[in-house]
Amino acid sequence: MRxxxxxxxxxLAMLVIATNSVFYFKILSGPSHEERNITxxxxxxxxxxxxxxxxxxxxxxxxxxxxxxxxxxxxxxxxDSDTQIQLLEEAIERKPQAIVIAPIMNDRMRSTLFKANxxxxxxxxINMSPDKLPSHVVVSSDHIEGGRLAxxxxxxxxxxxxxxxxxxxxxxxxxxxxxxxxMQSELAGYKDxxxxxxxxxxxxxxxxxxxxxxxxxxxxxxNTFITLNESASQGVARALKEQDxxxxxxxxxxxxxxxxxQLLESGIMKSSIVQKPFNMxxxxxxxALNLIDGDTTEPITYIxxxxxxKGNMFTAENQKLLFPFIxxx
Amino acid sequence: MLKKRFPIPLFPLKSIQSNISLAFSLLILxxxxxxxxxxxxxSVTTVEKNSKGYIEEIIKQVNLNIQSYVDxxxxxxxxxxxNKDVKYYxxxxxxxxxxxxxxxxxxxxxxxQAILYTRKDIASIMVFGYNGRxxxxxxxxxxxxxxxxxxQEWYQMARAAGGKSVVxxxxxxxxxxxxYRWVVSLSRELKSTDGITAEGVFLVDLNLNVINDIxxxxxxxxxxxxxxxxKNGNIVYxxxxxLIDSHLRTEQITKVLQASSGDSFxxxxxxxxxxxxxxxTNFGWRIVGVANTDDLITxxxxxxxxxxxxxxxxLVIPVLISIWLSHRLLMPIKExxxxxxxxxxxxxxxxxxxxQMNEIGQLGRSFNLMVSRTKFLMEETIANxxxxxxxxxxxxxxxxxxxFLYNTLDSIVWMAEQKQHEEVVLMTSALAKLFRASxxxxxxxxxxxxxxEHITNYLLIQKMRYNDELxxxxxxxxAIHSYKTLKILLQxxxxxxxxxxxxxxxxxxxxxxxxxxxxxxxxxxxxVEDNGHGMTPEQQGRLLLSNTGDxxxxxxxxxxxxxxxxxxxxxxxxxxxxSEIEEGTCITITIPKLD
Numbered sequence: 001m002r003x004x005x006x007x008x009x010x011x012l013a014m015l016v017i018a019t020n021s022v023f024y025f026k027i028l029s030g031p032s033h034e035e036r037n038i039t040x041x042x043x044x045x046x047x048x049x050x051x052x053x054x055x056x057x058x059x060x061x062x063x064x065x066x067x068x069x070x071x072x073x074x075x076x077x078x079x080d081s082d083t084q085i086q087l088l089e090e091a092i093e094r095k096p097q098a099i100v101i102a103p104i105m106n107d108r109m110r111s112t113l114f115k116a117n118x119x120x121x122x123x124x125x126i127n128m129s130p131d132k133l134p135s136h137v138v139v140s141s142d143h144i145e146g147g148r149l150a151x152x153x154x155x156x157x158x159x160x161x162x163x164x165x166x167x168x169x170x171x172x173x174x175x176x177x178x179x180x181x182x183m184q185s186e187l188a189g190y191k192d193x194x195x196x197x198x199x200x201x202x203x204x205x206x207x208x209x210x211x212x213x214x215x216x217x218x219x220x221x222x223n224t225f226i227t228l229n230e231s232a233s234q235g236v237a238r239a240l241k242e243q244d245x246x247x248x249x250x251x252x253x254x255x256x257x258x259x260x261x262q263l264l265e266s267g268i269m270k271s272s273i274v275q276k277p278f279n280m281x282x283x284x285x286x287x288a289l290n291l292i293d294g295d296t297t298e299p300i301t302y303i304x305x306x307x308x309x310k311g312n313m314f315t316a317e318n319q320k321l322l323f324p325f326i327x328x329x
Numbered sequence: 330m331l332k333k334r335f336p337i338p339l340f341p342l343k344s345i346q347s348n349i350s351l352a353f354s355l356l357i358l359x360x361x362x363x364x365x366x367x368x369x370x371x372s373v374t375t376v377e378k379n380s381k382g383y384i385e386e387i388i389k390q391v392n393l394n395i396q397s398y399v400d401x402x403x404x405x406x407x408x409x410x411x412n413k414d415v416k417y418y419x420x421x422x423x424x425x426x427x428x429x430x431x432x433x434x435x436x437x438x439x440x441x442q443a444i445l446y447t448r449k450d451i452a453s454i455m456v457f458g459y460n461g462r463x464x465x466x467x468x469x470x471x472x473x474x475x476x477x478x479x480x481q482e483w484y485q486m487a488r489a490a491g492g493k494s495v496v497x498x499x500x501x502x503x504x505x506x507x508x509y510r511w512v513v514s515l516s517r518e519l520k521s522t523d524g525i526t527a528e529g530v531f532l533v534d535l536n537l538n539v540i541n542d543i544x545x546x547x548x549x550x551x552x553x554x555x556x557x558x559x560k561n562g563n564i565v566y567x568x569x570x571x572l573i574d575s576h577l578r579t580e581q582i583t584k585v586l587q588a589s590s591g592d593s594f595x596x597x598x599x600x601x602x603x604x605x606x607x608x609x610t611n612f613g614w615r616i617v618g619v620a621n622t623d624d625l626i627t628x629x630x631x632x633x634x635x636x637x638x639x640x641x642x643x644l645v646i647p648v649l650i651s652i653w654l655s656h657r658l659l660m661p662i663k664e665x666x667x668x669x670x671x672x673x674x675x676x677x678x679x680x681x682x683x684x685q686m687n688e689i690g691q692l693g694r695s696f697n698l699m700v701s702r703t704k705f706l707m708e709e710t711i712a713n714x715x716x717x718x719x720x721x722x723x724x725x726x727x728x729x730x731x732x733f734l735y736n737t738l739d740s741i742v743w744m745a746e747q748k749q750h751e752e753v754v755l756m757t758s759a760l761a762k763l764f765r766a767s768x769x770x771x772x773x774x775x776x777x778x779x780x781x782e783h784i785t786n787y788l789l790i791q792k793m794r795y796n797d798e799l800x801x802x803x804x805x806x807x808a809i810h811s812y813k814t815l816k817i818l819l820q821x822x823x824x825x826x827x828x829x830x831x832x833x834x835x836x837x838x839x840x841x842x843x844x845x846x847x848x849x850x851x852x853x854x855x856x857v858e859d860n861g862h863g864m865t866p867e868q869q870g871r872l873l874l875s876n877t878g879d880x881x882x883x884x885x886x887x888x889x890x891x892x893x894x895x896x897x898x899x900x901x902x903x904x905x906x907x908s909e910i911e912e913g914t915c916i917t918i919t920i921p922k923l924d
Contacts, residue, residue, distance in 0.1 A: 009350060009652050017645050061569055067551035067621075258509070265475040265503065278571045304575075310475075316563070317574040319501045323509050324571075 036066070038288050039091040040281070041084065041101040042074030043127070049078065051255065051277045052102075054324040055126070058281025059100065066289060071096075081106055088112050098122035098288035105174075122291040126284040128174075137291060139284045141275040142302035143175050147182025150252050153271045153307050154224040155186075155193050157250050162193040163222040165215055167232040169203045176228045179254070183226065196222045201232050208235025216243045224250045230257050237268045256308065256322045264310055271309045274321050279303050345662070346655045353651035358644060365640040372632055377604070377622060381593045384606040387547055388618040391555055392608040394543050398450060399612055402515040402533040403494050405444055409456060409531045410519060412440065419458030419529040420521055434464050441466035450539040452502070452512050456519070457484075458529035471506045478504075487516035487530045496612045498565045499537045511537035540566060552601075553620035560613045562586050581605060585617050595622075661689045665696060677704035715896055722893050723773070730824070740794050756793050759786040766816065773897075774813040774923070777846065777853070781805055784819045784844065791827055798840050799831060805846035809853055813923040815893055819844060821886030822857040822916050825872075830861020830914055851922045852902075860913040869906045887916070894920060 040059045042052045056072050063070040073091070075083035081104040089112060091099055099121055103109050105128065113136075117123055123136040154162040166183065168176040180198060187193050199215075201208035212225065212235060225240075227233040233253035240246050250270040253260055263269035280303050290297045308318050342348045409415050418433045441454040445466045455465040457478060463470075478484055481504070486495040494517040502512045512534035519529045544555040544566060557565040562582045564570060572578040581596055588594055590609035595602060606618040623630070661684055668681040677700060683693045737760055744752045766783045781803065788801050823842060831840030845856040864872070872887050891904040898921050908914040 009347075013645055013649055013652075017641070058571070061572070064554075065552060065569070261509070262507070265473070267475070276571065276575060279575050279577060282572060282577065314501060314503065316498065316500075316570075320571050320574065323501045323511065 036068045036289065036292065037094075037096040038063070038068075038070045038098045038100060038285060038292075039094065039096045040070055040072040040285065041087055041091060041099060041103075042072065043084070043102045043104055044076065044078040044080075045072065045074035046076050046078075050257070050324060051275075052078075054277035055102070055281035055284075057324065058278035058283075059285045060281075061278070062282045062285035062289075066286075070285060074102075079104060081109060085109055085112050088116070092116050092119060092121065095119070096121060097292045098124065100124045100126060100284040100288050102127045122288060124284050124288045124291065126280050137287055137297050137299055137301075139280060139287050139301040140303065141280060141305060143178035144182035144185075145302065146254065146273045146275070146305045147179035147184075148186040149182075149305060149307055150179070150226050150254070150271075150273050151183040151186035151193075153273075154226060154250060154252050155190050157252075157270055158193075158223050160190060160192050162187075162190070162224050163196050164194070164224045164226055165196045165212075165222050166198045166226045166228070167201050167208050167211060167236060168198055168228045169232070170200050173228075179228055196220060201235065203229065203231050205231040205235040205238075208232040209239050210235075212236040212239035213243070216240075216245055216249070223248065224252060226252045228254055230255060230260060233260055233263065233269060233272075237263050240268060261313070261322055264308065264313055267310055271307050273305050274308050274318075275305050276303050276321065278324060346652075346659045349655035349658070350648070350652045353655065354648045357647045357651065361640045361644050365636050369633060369636050372636075376632070377595070380620060380622060381604055381606065384549060384553075384604055384618045384620050385591065385593055385608075387549065388555070388606045388608045388616055391543055391547060391618070392610055392616050395540060395557075395614070395616065396610050396612075398535055398539055399496060399515065399610070401448070402451070402496075402535055405448075405451070405454065405533050406494055406515060406517045406531050408440075408444070409454070410517065412437070414440070415456055415464075415519070415531075416522060416528075418464065419456060419460060419462055419519060430462070435468075437464045438466060438468060450536050452510050452534040452536045453505070453532075454534075455504070455532045456529055457532070459527065460529075462529075465505075473503050473506045473508075476503045483514040483516040483532060484530055487518045487532075488527070490518065491527070492518050492520055494612075496614075498559065498563065499540070502534055510534070513537060513540060537566075544568070547618070549618055549620040551621070553618070555616065555618050556580065558582060558585060558615050558617065560586075560615070565614055585615060590615075661685075661693065665689070665693055669696070672700055672703075677707060719773075719893070719896055722889050722896075725889055733824075736794065737790055740790075744793075752793060756790055759789045762786045763790070773815060775816040776810065777805070777812050777814050778810045780814050780816060780818060781810070781846075783817065784823060787820050787823060788842075791823075795827075795831075795840070799827065799842070800840060801842040801844065803844045805844070805855075806848065809846055809848050809922075811924070812848075812853055814853065814920055815897060818890055818894075818918060818920075819855060819857060821890050822918070825887055825916075826857055826859040826861065826914065829864070830859035832861075848922060853920050853922050855918040855920075856915055857918075858913065858915040863910040863912050864906070864908040864914055865910065869908055872906060873904065890918070894918065 040056070042055060044052045045056070047053060052074065059070060059072060071091075073087045075087065077083075084104050085108055088099070088101065088103075088109070092112075092115065099116060101113075101123065103113065103125065113123060117136070125136050125138045125140070127140050128138060151162075151164070154164055164183075164187070166180065168180065171177070184195060187195055196215075199211045201211055208227065208231060215222070216239060225236045227236050230253070233251065236251055240249055240251060246268050251263070251268060253263070253269050253272045254274075256264075256272055256274045260269060260272055264272055283301055283303065287297055287301060306318060306321060308322065312318055313322055342351060414433055414436050418430070418437060437456070441464070444454060445451055453466055455463060455470075457463045463472075482500065483495070483497045486497065489495075494515055497514040497516070499511055499513050501509050502514065503509055515533045515535070517531050518527050519531050520526060521528050540557075544557070545568065547553070547555055549555070554568050556567040559565050562585075564573060564580070564582075567573060567580065569578055573580055584594060584596070585605065585607055588605070588607040590607060593604055593606040595604055597603075602622045604620050604622060606620075608616045608618075610616065665681050668679050671679045679700060680697050681693045683690045683697075686694075737756065741753055741756050741760075744756065763783065763786050766779070766786075785803065788799075788803070792799055792801065823844070826842050827840075831842065839860075841860045843856070843858045845858070847854055873891055887904065894902050894904065902919050902921060905917045905919070906914065907917070
């Protein structure tokens with residue numbers, strides 16, 4: 001009887017020690033101390049492409065804020081889909097907890113993404129509309145909203161009577177199509193404004209220049225060019241300058257390369273709809289973290305754009321957008 | 330009363346040991362929990378205090394660095410201010426020819442260039458005269474045609490400050506064509522020699538890299554950072570300025586503005602507990618260092634975990650010791666308890682071991698005293714009982730069987746009537762001897778010789794009564810004649826043999842009783858054998874059973890003999906009966922050999 005009780009006590013003590021040491025080590029090796037592992041795959045890691053460098057910076061900022069490091073990779077060229085798929089496959093080999101990717105979309109990419117998804121890697125798609133993708137979360141600029149903003153700006157600048165010629169790259173570009181869609185839906189709200197036509201310049205400055213020249217020289221009455229990419233902006237700006245029509249035809253562009261900044265500054269380009277790539281990188285990584293932690297995440301996070309004009313381009317907020325890098329130039 | 334006041338007893342467990350262990354454990358637990366909590370709290374406060382000091386120190390350093398850069402720019406501006414060439418060049422006079430201007434421009438530009446060479450952190454130095462002239466550190470400067478000087482913040486600020494130097498927030502400098510640099514501008518209005526007329530604005534641009542490097546190379550833990558606000562609360566520099574602009578992040582601007590220089594405060598919200606440390610520069614910026622407390626030195630959770638671990642060790646070990654101690658303390662009581670159990674079971678030969686003369690030792694001593702006293706009393710009682718029994722038995726054996734006496738006397742009368750005088754004399758004297766032996770009380774033990782005489786007398790009387798029906802043989806080893814035996818040992822057995830064995834025989838002829846006596850080892854063995862009727866096993870059993878059933882005198886006789894032997898000599902001695910129906914009975918008596 002006496003021994004039994006003593007044994008009981010000892011057992012109890014052992015049990016307490018055992019459970020607590022287990023508990024203790026669980027705290028030490030628990031999720032809070034586990035290395036969080038996120039890979040970011042950009043469309044390009046080229047240091048000369050400001051947009052993706054800003055995405056990179058935003059991603060790094062999120063990582064720093066949460067106290068961990070991320071791996072950022074990407075092909076040199078923005079259209080090198082094979083290299084990007086290869087990078088994605090390498091990333092899958094490393095089995096990160098999440099991959100944040102700005103995919104150059106094609107069928108092979110889609111199936112590779114499905115594969116990653118099946119392996120339980122959380123996927124966050126950035127700069128891409130939610131379209132025919134495996135279960136995922138999207139963080140992207142709202143291109144429809146961008147198009148709407150462009151249309152709205154053009155209407156404001158022409159006191160309600162905008163006639164718009166739009167120069168896009170090609171009909172297959174999802175981004176461009178969404179911008180067009182946004183533009184059209186916005187224009188529908190103004191009875192005195194209209195879309196003259198959509199022209200495709202295929203990323204070629206010369207094609208854009210020719211289209212613009214032809215339009216200017218024709219007798220068509222219009223007062224606004226909206227260009228959906230940088231090369232189109234450049235081509236149209238050249239035509240406007242040469243034809244000396246800068247003052248009566250507004251040019252509204254998208255994004256902000258350094259050339260476009262100068263167009264803005266010189267007043268040739270009246271406005272530019274500028275995305276916020278830093279925010280995209282930041283929110284992409286943050287969303288990935290939420291997915292890892294199992295918090296509720298919105299399926300789509302949209303990032304707004306700013307309308308930049310000559311007048312507001314050097315405000316504290318906008319100069320950060322136009323010149324994201326302190327070290328550049 | 331007590332029970333009513335404590336519905337739950339103070340010590341709820343059954344054994345004192347468990348109660349003591351429990352009480353110890355609870356006390357230890359309380360003490361450890363208390364000290365752990367206090368030490369955790371103290372450690373955390375100390376760590377936080379140290380961290381605050383550490384951050385303040387770092388921010389002071391940052392402040393000094395930035396201040397020194399600004400001071401340098403100011404010194405450069407003083408250089409320009411006091412330079413005669415500069416003054417002359419921008420002064421509103423017309424006696425400088427176009428060619429002379431080139432010389433001046435070159436000289437000033439050389440000066441600026443020389444300064445710029447020594448200072449990598451300075452992006453550009455320029456002077457703009459209100460007369461429309463300007464000089465920069467470059468030989469050929471093409472200004473950005475789209476940038477209007479009068480609209481620039483640094484220009485406006487310098488004009489408004491009227492001769493004092495002003496510092497702008499970081500901005501993109503777009504003065505020069507195709508150049509967009511992030512800089513911090515220091516500008517100052519230049520006065521003419523009379524010190525009253527304003528003649529131009531001097532500009533020094535500091536690469537923002539410098540401030541960025543200072544701020545981002547500071548180690549304030551993994552998540553720590555530095556930001557700068559101006560006195561109106563506008564953010565001058567923040568590593569996540571874009572997020573703040575997009576309202577994805579907020580910063581504690583109001584609290585920073587409320588704090589005075591050198592102060593720090595703690596913000597604890599969903600982003601974690603952070604320490605903000607604020608320092609003012611003398612040109613209007615507030616530099617703020619932010620560090621996450623979890624990042625600093627030891628993280629709070631590590632601290633908490635190690636305190637929990639050590640207090641666990643500190644709890645378990647004393648608990649084990651307390652169990653062991655209470656076990657040790659109570660061991661004598663438990664021993665005493667088990668010794669008492671032994672006594673309960675009837676073992677009075679126990680003496681408990683006394684280790685120390687403390688309360689328990691005294692208890693043990695009392696117990697020992699009590700047990701020995703009880704044992705003594707018990708022994709005394711047993712002895713008394715035995716004595717009493719012995720005297721009872723003595724009384725019994727001294728009584729002569731009345732039937733025997735009556736029959737014998739009847740035989741004597743009968744023989745006297747027959748005038749058989751000799752037989753009468755023989756029988757009477759034998760009877761007299763028999764009686765004398767019975768009533769001799771002084772001696773319990775008699776030599777075997779005396780016992781033989783006694784049985785001989787008895788058999789003589791019986792032989793005279795039964796004549797030929799009874800034959801007997803006494804065959805006792807001469808060597809044992811001198812040994813002692815209890816008296817009247819054999820007579821009850823012989824009596825039993827006659828009445829139950831021989832008298833019941835059919836025809837009553839040839840009844841034979843054989844009495845043998847010999848020594849066997851250190852024992853003396855008597856045998857009384859008859860060839861009579863014999864006994865069933867039940868009868869045999871009943872013969873030796875004490876005080877039950879058959880109360881006939883004969884039965885009592887053999888039982889008495891057995892009892893007396895055991896009382897006097899111990900339980901290993903006594904009577905054994907061997908009997909076969911129609912064959913006869915043999916009763917064996919074993920007693921010790923006594924001189």
